[in-house]
Amino acid sequence: MRVAFVSLKTDHHHDTETNQRFRTVLELLAERGHDVHWYCSGFWAGEETTFEDGEITYHAVSTGPEARSSFLCRLPFVLAAAGPDVVHVGARPPSQVLAASWGATLARVPLVLEWYGDGGVTETRWTRFATGRPDRIVTPSELVGTWIRELGADGDVVETVPNPIDCDRIRDVEPGDAVDVIYARRLDEGANLESLLLALAEHRDREWEATVVGDGPERDAYEELASDLRIADRVTFVGDLDLEERVAAYRGAHVFVQTADHCVFPTEMLWAIAAGCVGIVEYHTNSSAHELVEGWDRGFRTTSEAELAEAIVAAGDLEHREYDDTFADYDRSAVADRYLEHYRKLRAEYGFL
Known part of the structure; x- marks a missing residue:
């Protein structure tokens, strides 16, 4: 054609x-x-x-x-x-x-x-x-x-x-280091990473490690917030990674969290949940991310930091996966x-x- x-x-x-x-x-x-x-x-x-x-x-x-x-x-x-x-x-x-x-x-x-x-x-x-x-x-x-x-x-x-996404590529990448929670996006004013950091701070008394993938003009502010919340030693900002490195990180992670204010399609989240992550979405009017987790038994939709904190704990009870064929249609x-x-x-x- x-x-x-x-x-x-x-x-x-x-x-x-x-x-x-x-x-x-x-x-x-x-x-x-x-x-x-x-x-x-x-x-x-x-x-x-x-x-x-x-x-x-x-x-x-x-x-x-x-x-x-x-x-x-x-x-x-x-x-x-x-x-x-x-x-x-x-x-x-x-x-x-x-x-x-x-x-x-x-x-x-x-x-x-x-x-x-x-x-x-x-x-x-x-x-x-x-x-x-x-x-x-x-x-x-x-x-x-x-x-x-x-x-x-x-x-x-x-x-x-x-x-x-490329499902064969996901399966071909070796899983990275194990981590409890992962976030990935350009760290600009729309990233809304503070929602995740505040939710994680609610669980200082628990054992967890989180990774933030991405760079941008707000990175320093987010790193400072993590320090103010006394969780900087457990949140690792790794900067920009290429696709293969990100997929490896997703296959090693347990939960992917999406909190951005605006998103017409959550491509990075799709890569992550197809790579086995449990998906947690903070709902926003101008974001379509919740559409990916609706009706899915490994997805959570939240509307506040308190609900997000609860969802992170609940997600920990689900099995760890390195690939999910639910998303083969993508x-x-x-x-x-x-x-x-x-x-x-x-x-x-x-x-x-």
Whole structure:
């Protein structure tokens, strides 16, 4: 299948969660042998209009200081000439959804809109307009799906497809050192690590060890808080780790705690609970993390530091695991299948067999 992906900016321009998710979708399909092309603003040196990066072909629809306006003007005709089977567009900027819609119409193929929602969903004339153009809108969680519906999107076209993990990779990594509680996230103002530290401080009289993975502008403040709470000797801040190191740490840990204020999809938590951790989530209005543990017998949802402290104790009674096949449906191959199923259904609706 030939899929035309559309996003003015790529992860080469800005390494955001939204752009990382979009690139992941291309990689998933490329791994399955499909022909994937990213139509964007040029980011590479030289005058070539295309750039090959592994199995992904980038097409410079525009370049230079007027890249955005020329991108929007040229995109419909570029897509029509490309002859794709499906057009798959990102939601930022929302004006590109209209241009991609015209291109899909000219090519007579379905339009899929990827709306990740990192940073929230702002209601504007353009975002409201974008909700009515696609044949399908894909979001990473029910939380983002709700935001999109509130903008006016037809609920029948909104589908949830999670971020993927690699289950084989988890099983291949040797477990790291045993630890009771682990937390992983960039340590910025949204990390809300203080909730976990306060909960752990309630159990000074118990034997436990905790690890904090990640770095960021608030790290010093969190380390100071751990010291003020007299638990600094049992909380180890290890800084940033690569994926293999993090997976090893999760396989050695017993409990993963998620307390962030804002999270459109808890990818790191998913890696951890698939690697065997018990999952504890502190509920927040703008976080979808609780969706992963609802109805799961090794998951806890809490709403306060006191409940979080209780959940940590209760989680200690559950068996230690190093892998949980409950989350096989989040594997890269399974997530790729979900996208392909959407594409095929839409093409069937357009009369393609």
